Amino acid sequence: MTLEPLPRQFIDADRIFNLRDLGGWDAADGRKVRTGRVFRSDNLGMVTDADVDLLVNRLGIRHVIDLRRGEELEEYGRFPETGGVEFHHFELLHVKWENIGKDYPEGADVVPFLRQRYSAMLESGYRSVKDSLDVIASGEPVLFHCMAGKDRTGLIAAALLSALGVGEEDIAAEYALTEFGIDRWRAWRDANLGRPGFESGLRTPPEAMLETLAEMKARYGSMVDYIAAIEFDQSDSLRAQLLE
Template identity: 40%
Template sequence: MNRHLAFERLHNFRDVGGYPGEGGRPVRQGRLYRSDSLGKLRGEDWDRFLTLGIGTVIDLRYDWEIAAKGRVPEAPGLRYHHLSIEHRPYDQAALGPEVETGRFLADRYAEVAHDGAVELRRALEVIAAEDSGPVVFHCASGKDRTGLLAALVLSLLGVAEDDIVADFALTGLATERLLADWRADHPGQEPVWPGYGRVPADIMRFFLADLAAAHGSVHAYATNSSSVPRRNWWRPCAATCSNPPGESGCPGRGPGHPIGPRPIAGRSLPAQRGVTPYARWRTDHRRRGATWLTPSGVRARGHGSPASGFPCWTSSSRHDSAGSPCWCGCSC
């Protein structure tokens, strides 16, 4: 069957139903769709969308993506859920040609499954709700974040791994049009990464194997994911952490050092409306920062290098007073 639904401006809109599920019963068609950004809907595409009778939209993108590209138009009876599941921005197009597509993206999916566990669980609840009506979920290209959620849904419905991987790989039919959109947004440029927009099957196979290894099964992950603290990777500690002298370049400030960003070497941390300076700094820091290993083997991230003069943060096994992992900060 042809799962792609024809739109002029959407390139990756398709029905998730029809696959054999638990007990051989097929997943219902016309009830769940996946797509690239619905912010592109207008004109005849919008009219076509309305004929599907969709009652619920789940938008998996960042706030800044929605601000830049728009969201699905409002319509009577259309419910909209914004559930940003990815918390660590990165620029795929700018990756170097030495980055291996399958393993790299599978590792990014594992990060999303951990960091966005609360949002993913909520998305599953919305999809399963009896009053949701037909549902569509989407990100920007309908490939990575959308593919991850589709894999979780199909796994929970008992769909075989081969069919889940095949559904993921169908995005390959839209790759050239998605690349054309990228080139239109970046005149005169080409993606540096050869893997940009590509969907080799091993991405999803690696991810499903890693999820099963970490949690026992996809079902176990979905039922236990609410125990993962929300955004704990960038949350300041409820108590204080201590950094041993020399770890991550820290000068050994010791216990009691306050957690949180501060101006260093004359640099300020400007505020942004609706976003705390801490959250904004963490987002910008990760987007532009480098990664290195400390002498103790702890992976740390910072802006350029440990000698850059910016704060650095080390992911450690320390926990705050609520028992959640926390980031411990100091000057590099």
């Protein structure tokens, strides 16, 4: 399926709705992030044979990083065991949002809500951030994902792009692209499963990521300083592998 127009970063697939390339952004020292090396997506539990062929044979992905909770893997499925692809389950630990006792806000209130959740997730889930960056620094093509490819996936992308020297405005713009993927998923869901009576929590305003980056700056000095604090020590290798 395809909804037009799609930004250049997106890759069309049968049952992956938020699949996109993290390459192409302006980065450190006037360089750019390489394309065809790091990808992000939503849940891979519904992939078709054509999707697997796309990921493995056309995109050349050799590592899949699943950031979800164990029960999410069990309920919604995971990327199938596939020759030549190493599967990593790096749960990004966090307090379940549904246990917080607050309804998911709408409108302007969503920005401080997401900033609070995201900064907390980066602290409680730091091991997943480090482990994910370690795999990406290996230099082999990687895809990382969660459920919608929005929150946990967005934080790994923000950490990676920060390490590569991508500017904050571009990191926030990359995060905001998720709404295109979510709209594609909603179109498929409504046509195949039916439209729910109510839904929330599907927006990715760029201000939420900008405020998260500002919060990490206040806590650590910058996202790059946060990455150093969680003992990721391969930033030079990461830049050598992923910048051109």
